[in-house]
Amino acid sequence: MTGRTPRLSRLRRVVPEGRGGRPADARAARPEQTRGGKPRRRGTQPKVVALGGGMGLSASLAALRRITGDLTAVVTVADDGGSSGRLRDELGVLPPGDLRKALAALCGDDDWGQTWARVIQHRFQSQGDLHEHAVGNLLIVALWEQLGDHVQALDLVGKLLGAHGRVLPMSAVPLELQALVRGHDPERPDEVDTVRGQATVALTPGEVQSVHLVPSDPPAVPEAVDAVLDADWVVLGPGSWFSSVIPHLLVPDLLDALVETKARRVLSLNLAPQPGETEGFSPQRHLEVLGRHAPKLALDVVLADEAAVPDRDSLTDAAKRFGAAVELAPVARTDGTPRHDPELLAAAYDRIFRMHGRIGPWR
Incomplete structure (x- = not known):
């Protein structure tokens, strides 16, 4: 891919x-x-x-x-939370959520564009496995599996939406974000810990010193x-x-x-x-x-x-x-x-x- x-x-x-x-x-x-x-x-x-x-x-x-x-x-x-994280863990795919949001932002202001923006952002509410999955995430992942090509699939979604631009992933492999955080544990304010996962890093207590990716x-x-x-x-x-x-x-x-x-x-x-x-x-x-x-x-x-x-x-x-x-x-x-x-x-x-x-x- x-x-x-x-x-x-x-x-x-x-x-x-x-x-x-x-x-x-x-x-x-x-x-x-x-x-x-x-x-x-x-x-x-x-x-x-x-x-x-x-x-x-x-x-x-x-x-x-x-x-x-x-x-x-x-x-x-590198997203590992919510619907994206679940799809990533279950299917081993790139997290589609941020790609979906970018496609929605590129939708036009006409009825077609705004309707599709709402559709791909729509999240199911249920008591089952579909709960909180976004329609756009499922669409993107389905096309990845059908076409076997990240870029071709995203281009096809963009064409469907009439997107005013192109959306590309920065890497072809799902990434893990890790951060070195000082004072992550309030009881050890001067010590530096490694915090793993984008969703966790985004909300971490303490002071982030640096971040790196896995693989590096x-x-x-x-x-x-x-x-x-x-x-x-x-x-x-x-x-x-x-x-x-x-x-x-x-x-x-x-x-x-x-x-x-x-x-x-x-x-x-x-x-x-x-x-x-x-x-x-x-x-x-x-x-x-x-x-x-x-x-x-x-x-x-x-x-x-x-x-x-x-x-x-x-x-x-x-x-x-x-x-x-x-x-x-x-x-x-x-x-x-x-x-x-x-x-x-x-x-x-x-x-x-x-x-x-x-x-x-x-x-």
Whole structure:
């Protein structure tokens, strides 16, 4: 089910390195407004790849589909809870839940799209084995078994839904997320324990020090690698930082593609720390953690909600270590919940894309 061989070797290049092994100026290492050495035609839609999982990725996809018709989602496959976990344990398949959510987020606003979005998100309520299984999870797994190909099956579901984009798993094998957590046991606040499983890590007490995947060298889906290498823009986040965002940086071929792509890279920060996983984290702390897991990754823009950044200078300094500028914009819903508004987030992405289109790299 893995498809073609990744073509990372075609983009190997030498760039000057700065602190921590990062490119000293990643923006200077990328040609201005080019794809394959050719100037981009004015008015063409950007190729955008969004990476993440769960509700955070759904938020970015719901926004991005409003501003481009060339959109690919690359989704984590470490979920081990709920319907996904049960299917994974029973059938040995990739957890389909985050893939389903991404497909639902890409459904159109017309009757067809919204009807199918509700259908695949529908969960059965019963006293039997179907209880809490999502229709979309069962559909995706059935097609995997019928076709024997993860990507072909997801493309077929997307075609059925009329999805405004493509959904790909980041790896062709189900992964286990493990975290080193200090103070996981309140009676041993200074000791570090290993916490296993994405669902457990997401809610763990204590302070997460780092995360890793089992297996430690999982194969990336070649189509996901190609999408990153071919992109004009790569969007990472928002989402659960340790369980949905950082796992993409732990798949070696995918990380290599993220480091070597000529695409501009946008990091979307969360609206608030997540209870358990990132409780008490400042916006700049999120960046520091990201850098520890991927020291060679460069960024171009860090997007944050202006109301969620109490110390702008510290965030600006943290972003500069990645070669990035900070873009502050109102992107939260106005109902007080820590959720992104798709229209406001779309406007923020559109502004970033257009600003770079007009003036090239940040200076």
